[in-house]
Amino acid sequence: MKLNRRLFIGSSVVAAASLSAPMVLGATGKPRVVIIGGGAGGATAARYIAKGSKGAIDVTLIEPTRTYYTCFFSNLYIGGFRDFSSIGHTYGKLAADYGINVVHDWAVGVDRDAKSVTLAGGGKLAYDRLIISPGIDFKEGAVEGWDLSSQNKMPHAYKAGSQTQLLKAQVDAMPAGGTFAMVAPPNPFRCPPGPYERVSMVAHQLKENNPTAKILIVDPKPKFSKQGLFEEGWNNHYAGMIERVGPDFGGDNVSVNPDEMTVTIDGEVNKVDVCNVIPAMKAGKIADIAGVTNDKGWAPVNAADMSSKMDANIHVLGDASQQGDMPKSGFSANSQAKVCANAVRGALTGSKVFPAKFANTCWSLINEDDGIKVGASYEATAEKIKKIEGFVSKTGENAETRKATYEESIGWYNGISADMFG
């Protein structure tokens, strides 16, 4: 194995100590958990396993980026409500305060028989339990005319980072009276209200800076999350600006041409100025490589502990998992991570395992101080994660309630950030 500094920056003393035995990192005699992906699922799982086991488990977190930008609240950056830096987080505390080996590299292989993960840098990490929390990748050929090589012309901005900055820059540079198009994804996809919150935030920007601009949503789905609430808000704040073409009118028959900046709906060519293509999704590629995905592209899991239905030593969290009723959201991934962490600790150290309980809330912002939310509690059954009870904001709520809902979402953002990154 080639050791290099890149691989080990951010690693704790434990990792440094293991340099003398590089083939098996963390060769300390302790049970080893390797976690792929440092987002809401992976970072939370790493922190809870390390915190709960008090050093009895060797925890390694593999995450390629040094600064992780959260998808949640990235739309608020597009809308001008957040600085980009405010959605960026680093892994210093997880390494320093919790003794987690943070490895900034890509996981490129999983050997389930040998129970090891291969890194792009050439290293191998042995595990007793592997947690895969890679988020999503896009299905190839999902939108005719678009592939990843088009992402600079027609950004997806559905993994936060430079894509988000690019999309915002494109919106800000739109010509007066220009058109912003969004090709919305089919179900199931990450963050069900996300595309529609994004439309709200783009509309907010355009109303202030480019009020004659138009927004065109091309949507393959007949319905979408919090639809009544979003449509009411769009009428109230952005009347006449937003048009949505659903499947009845060809929203499911779309192609794009990134070089010409055109969107073709049911044969009709539309010239646009910005085109946000959010293609159909599947589990992050490493889940596929590990062989824990099904023919739909997602990783089926057991609800009680988020373990893969294909390998008892692998757990899959968050967007990549096919678990039942929970939406694919950062909140869901964080909730699933805690159930998984509790079960993994129990399996490896004999600590007490409590029953699985899950919760989710998704807040969205429609306009300044106009926040809405949807949420539910869930339980584990033999078949799936099953919804118990839920709620959703109501249309016609007063401004005070909507403002309180937005402020609550800021509290949540600060809470989940601390819960993920320490």
Place this chain on the structure above:
Amino acid sequence: MTRIFTLLALMTFMPWFAFANEVERGEKVFKKCRSCHQVGAKAKIKNGPPLNGLFGRVAGTYENAKYSDAMQSAGADGLTWTQENLDKFLTKPRSFVAHTSMSFSGLKKLQDRADVIAYLLTFNIDLGMLAAKDDPAVNAEILAMVGDVEYGEYLGSSCVTCHQIDGTDQGLPSITGWPNAAFVTVMHAYKNKHRDNPVMQQHAGALSNEEIAALAAYFERVH
């Protein structure tokens, strides 16, 4: 140790109105402290530091207050003011922190200490705000449940997705260090939909009485 457990037991079994009585008595007991310590919105540094937000504070760290070397080293060694630590300190200050500059000899009576701690708690969390919600009384049997702290920690991991574990208010109320009875009363007010936030109604609605007791027991111990 017995004394501490008695105090904890008192707090645990105490119904909400009993806590209010303690606060009222505690305000009187606090007269003994007032020449050196102020508390409340206009509290200033006197001979001793102000006592707003005391629980959770590392000893000897109130900005610009005067401290003995002994108190500062106690803080540097990890002494944080919790209800249990304050009970020990108030019993006999110079036994708990030798060479503290606090000349007060201590509160011998357990009830006095419990009362003054209850009073100071009202300046850590906004109990006035809690009382103003007029939450329905929870029956004594439910209030008397002794929660499983370990289970509470597991369940509480769901609360800290939004509320800060360090007790700071970063947009949502602090939920740490609450007296058990207050925590249980508020959670039941959400569970029975007396309080109207739907997120909290959903969370509380999914919890059994035992689980609420477990959460209360855990968060009471987090400072």
